[in-house]
Amino acid sequence: MAKFKNINISRAGSLGVLIALIVFLTAKRSYITAVTLLAAFAVSVFDLLNQKVNELKNELTKMQKQLDSKDKENE
Numbered sequence: 001m002a003k004f005k006n007i008n009i010s011r012a013g014s015l016g017v018l019i020a021l022i023v024f025l026t027a028k029r030s031y032i033t034a035v036t037l038l039a040a041f042a043v044s045v046f047d048l049l050n051q052k053v054n055e056l057k058n059e060l061t062k063m064q065k066q067l068d069s070k071d072k073e074n075e
Helices: 011-026 030-074
Strands: 002-004 007-009
Touching: 011 030
Parallel strands: none
Antiparallel strands: 002 007
């Protein structure tokens, strides 16, 4: 994955932008292009949010394990 100013650009988002560009260059009607660009943007945003949620879940799991180990030490 490419990094740009600490933002991960996913393959799904890149593919969506590529498809939107192809549609933009070949579409006869502007609304088709607008819908495709909007869909590509939505896929990118959803994928970025999904990555952030997964990172936060991993961090939470680590913290929970640390707390569990400290609780066991205190017993």
